[in-house]
Amino acid sequence: MPPRVFITRTLPETVMIAMTRRFEVLRAEPDRPLSAAEIAHGARDCEGLVSMLSDPIGDTVLAACPKLRVVANFAAGTNNVDLAAAKRRGITVTNTPGVLTEATADMAFALLLAVARRIVEGDALTRSGRWNGWGPTQLLGQGVQARRLGIVGMGRIGQAVARRAQGFGMDVVYHNRHRVDERTERSLDCHWVPLDELLRTSDYISLHCPLTPETRNLLSAEAFRTIKHGAYLINTARGEVVDEDAMIDALESGALSGAGLDVYTGEPRVNPRILALSNVVAAPHAGSATYATRDRMGMMVFDNLSAALAGQTPPNRVV
Ligand code: DGY
Numbered sequence: 001m002p003p004r005v006f007i008t009r010t011l012p013e014t015v016m017i018a019m020t021r022r023f024e025v026l027r028a029e030p031d032r033p034l035s036a037a038e039i040a041h042g043a044r045d046c047e048g049l050v051s052m053l054s055d056p057i058g059d060t061v062l063a064a065c066p067k068l069r070v071v072a073n074f075a076a077g078t079n080n081v082d083l084a085a086a087k088r089r090g091i092t093v094t095n096t097p098g099v100l101t102e103a104t105a106d107m108a109f110a111l112l113l114a115v116a117r118r119i120v121e122g123d124a125l126t127r128s129g130r131w132n133g134w135g136p137t138q139l140l141g142q143g144v145q146a147r148r149l150g151i152v153g154m155g156r157i158g159q160a161v162a163r164r165a166q167g168f169g170m171d172v173v174y175h176n177r178h179r180v181d182e183r184t185e186r187s188l189d190c191h192w193v194p195l196d197e198l199l200r201t202s203d204y205i206s207l208h209c210p211l212t213p214e215t216r217n218l219l220s221a222e223a224f225r226t227i228k229h230g231a232y233l234i235n236t237a238r239g240e241v242v243d244e245d246a247m248i249d250a251l252e253s254g255a256l257s258g259a260g261l262d263v264y265t266g267e268p269r270v271n272p273r274i275l276a277l278s279n280v281v282a283a284p285h286a287g288s289a290t291y292a293t294r295d296r297m298g299m300m301v302f303d304n305l306s307a308a309l310a311g312q313t314p315p316n317r318v319v
Contacts, residue, residue, distance in 0.1 A: 015302060
């Protein structure tokens with residue numbers, strides 16, 4: 001009998017085909033975000049669980065699935081999974097690092113340019129029928145050339161953003177728990193600075209750290225008081241890295257000129273105050289949403305599951 005696997009959302013077609021060939025696949029119909037209770041119910045007799053970054057996989061879900069051997073998260077981040085509980089119960093957890101680097105860096109840069117050059121506001125004006133022609137002071141925004149970009153979190157995605165920034169002639173600094181090696185710094189033409197200095201001196205701040213107990217609320221109300229007046233914030237990491245109320249206050253007061261956001265605290269709910277702001281470009285957590293990236297993430301999930309359920313160490317084991 002093939003191992004039984006519960007998949008919480010419909011994955012790209014090629015991935016679903018591979019999954020159904022190798023496993024007995026159970027999935028919820030229709031395709032929609034599931035509650036913790038629904039996931040626990042769906043996976044109760046399964047050895048494998050494929051979860052999304054929006055699925056809360058806490059100890060209650062794990063406890064309800066006594067046969068579970070592996071949780072294969074379809075995401076690089078694993079902040080939605082109670083890793084300590086999984087470890088205690090001997091359940092392997094895997095993720096999909098690496099393959100979404102370029103897509104997420106593209107999204108960060110797309111948001112940066114969109115908010116700085118007011119692309120979404122311009123689009124709305126053009127469509128509105130109220131555009132009365134070119135104007136010398138119409139929709140002025142901020143350029144990026146020679147402006148400072150402060151990257152918080154210099155892992156794979158942070159480095160990919162730094163590469164893009166080089167092409168746009170930006171002055172790049174970064175903050176990371178550990179400095180990256182000198183060769184990488186040289187090749188990206190960037191240097192490490194303390195967080196405080198990054199916040200005080202950057203015209204654009206882009207967040208690329210994972211959500212951990214240490215990075216939750218890293219951009220606190222205090223941090224927003226430190227940020228250079230008129231800077232732009234880009235967040236493609238996790239909403240909870242930022243004190244969202246403090247960010248909104250800063251956007252409303254003009255302390256921040258704008259924000260490009262792909263992530264929010266308490267997704268999929270988005271604070272209505274954010275939605276009321278014309279200086280925010282708001283994407284629906286779509287950083288990795290390219291055809292090729294989602295296929296590759298799915299095949300990584302498949303490889304992780306296959307290995308774990310065959311009793312081997314999966315390639316992307318987290319615990
Ligand atoms: C991840 O995988 O953690 C990303 O946020 C998906 O877009």
